[in-house]
Amino acid sequence: MEVESRVHLYGHSSEVTSLHVCKPYSILISVSRDGTCILWDLNRLCYVQSLTGHKSPVTAVSASETTGDIATVCDSVGGGSDLRLWTVNGDLIGHVHCREIICSVAFSNQPEGVSVNVITGGLENGVVRLWSTWDLKPVREITFPKSNKPIISLTYSCDGHHLYTANSEGTVMAWCRRDQQRMKLPMFYSFLSSYAAS
Template identity: 25%
Template structure:
């Protein structure tokens, strides 16, 4: 699925042949700004028109159809990111002013607003959310605001918020979170720990373990730093930010802003382009 065209269309292609399976114009009054599949039969889109739409998807070998939709109203500013969990029937959307709304996917209705507050409990607005993810295992919600990663329960209670962009290099002061992912594997040792991945500039992916300390407070422990290495430049990292992360049982797939896809296998890095 692709969007961002001049005609504001959304286009579906076959993964095998790249044949066009469906082209839909004017899904929003303006550009589509975010999209996410809940499952193979449900698609969520959001736009610069401040509307979130849940679409019914009908798939076949030759075509993609969108036979029905439900519009969700609540945002006053363009929506920039959406995240969904089928297991918890939950949808989250965030707009350019940092307002985060939670929706029930079964009833197609508003549930609550995820408030952003400072240490004194005062509400904060205008802090933009770059990306959001919901864990299909625990229901935890992860929100990236600049350098800060905030984790909430499915009921909207804040678990923790911390800067995850710290480093020894001076240039890392300009870093921010570019992508998020939860590891949701089943049937292997990683399930015993809840892992959160954050993608950053200059090809860096951090793997965090979400746990509690002796006092019962939630905390993030850095487990491993993965690097988007350019083998043609003597092992230096690519300059582009990591924009997509897909953790699996034995390998982590990452993609950057320049369209590269890299597989990271426990310390070894190999570009999928090199495999071909």
């Protein structure tokens, strides 16, 4: 299979730190160390708009497949991270400061009107924090007692029943609600995790 470049998308003046495709809304979102966040049209492969106001490098991005809302994470001047929530049209809904550095971010994907979706952040201290998409208030924290390594990536299963996290040590974990555990902890390890060996 041969692969070739169809088009170059220009807009950032520094390193691109993260990309996110939101297929239901046909957008690609790119963020950069220069503080820019750009929305691109996937059908026409062109610039749509920029989400402005980040005063520091934007390090993570995600979009809701149900609403199109966008979450961006940037470094905070006083330490930690700032989490911002935007509409797909580029309006800032709100923002919240997190004392810890947010390394990764994702949206839950339950049908709107049935449940309240959350923005999930993987923190540098190994904690996963959930914020309500309605008011950005913390909903809960998920911790893994054996590790405090940064959560560098996270995503939800297609049905939204499982949250998968990966830390900087090579450990991948699957999380679900207690009532869905079915007597076993849904967890697995990948790569050369020290936990798998013990």
